Amino acid sequence: MKQAVKISYTLLIIFFTNGCSTNVVSDEVEILSLIFNSQIGDYEHFGSSPPAPPLPPSFDELERYSSLDSAKLNLISIEWQQYFKQEEEYDKIVELWKIRMQNIEKKIVFFNKCRLSAQDKIWVIEEIKKYEIDSNFLNKPINWKISDIKNNSKYELIEYKIFKDSKLDTVHVGIMKFSNIGFNNEKNLAIVYFDWLCGSLCGDGNLAILEKKANIWKIKEIVNLWIS
Numbered sequence: 046m047k048q049a050v051k052i053s054y055t056l057l058i059i060f061f062t063n064g065c066s067t068n069v070v071s072d073e074v075e076i077l078s079l080i081f082n083s084q085i086g087d088y089e090h091f092g093s094s095p096p097a098p099p100l101p102p103s104f105d106e107l108e109r110y111s112s113l114d115s116a117k118l119n120l121i122s123i124e125w126q127q128y129f130k131q132e133e134e135y136d137k138i139v140e141l142w143k144i145r146m147q148n149i150e151k152k153i154v155f156f157n158k159c160r161l162s163a164q165d166k167i168w169v170i171e172e173i174k175k176y177e178i179d180s181n182f183l184n185k186p187i188n189w190k191i192s193d194i195k196n197n198s199k200y201e202l203i204e205y206k207i208f209k210d211s212k213l214d215t216v217h218v219g220i221m222k223f224s225n226i227g228f229n230n231e232k233n234l235a236i237v238y239f240d241w242l243c244g245s246l247c248g249d250g251n252l253a254i255l256e257k258k259a260n261i262w263k264i265k266e267i268v269n270l271w272i273s
Contacts, residue, residue, distance in 0.1 A: 073226055075262050076235055078195040080253050081221065083264065085241055086198025090151060090218035096138050099131035151218045153198075156205040157189040159222035161238060165250060168270045169238050172252050173227070178236055182227035189223055219243035233257040238270075246273050 101107045102124045110116040117129050161169070161183060170180045191202045200218065208217060224238035233256065240250040249272040256265040 074193050074195065076226055076237060076255055077193050077223055079262055079264065080239055081194050082197045084267065085221055086196065086200055095142055098135050099128055101128050151200055152203050153200045154205050154208040154217055154220040155191055155202045156220050156222045158187060159224045161224060165238065169252055172268055173236050176234060176236060177229050178227040182225045185225045187225045248273055
């Protein structure tokens with residue numbers, strides 16, 4: 046009898062432990078998927094800068110006129126005529142560039158080990174002071190996988206290692222990173238840092254505060270911490 050009770054007790058512990066673990070994983074997948082699909086995957090990313098607009102022979106001279114039409118009437122040298130012709134064609138060039146970029150297969154790189162800088166941590170800790178969440182979640186080891194995100198976007202996700210080690214013939218529109226996720230004791234409030242890098246001077250870092258109501262996670266607030 047005692048042996049049967051002991052076995053039943055052990056099975057109950059295993060059941061509840063596995064149940065809790067599965068729930069946490071499910072929460073994490075739901076949170077990462079929600080942030081990715083709504084904050085990154087839902088936007089139009091071209092993956093390269095648009096063609097640069099033409100530069101006038103002299104900005105100072107151009108600014109003397111109240112309108113471009115007025116400048117065209119008065120600035121009649123060959124140099125200026127070439128500029129005005131390029132200016133007229135620029136919008137068409139940009140539209141053709143957009144069409145071309147929209148038809149190219151584009152991918153988003155998933156960097157699965159997010160390392161926050163010291164400054165990032167300071168900003169995050171300052172923001173979460175009003176929430177009952179231990180900031181130690183920022184220091185926990187992390188190794189997200191692409192399977193941790195339910196991708197509903199039009200972009201394919203690839204691992205950073207594939208992006209780094211391979212020469213691919215597709216456009217990579219950016220790299221996204223997520224920190225670990227911090228939960229309150231009731232597991233109905235969560236905080237995660239994420240950033241998006243789309244070039245050397247293109248990107249931003251954000252803190253997502255999420256709330257769980259009726260068993261569904263929703264974004265409560267997005268706090269922008271830096272932008273470039």
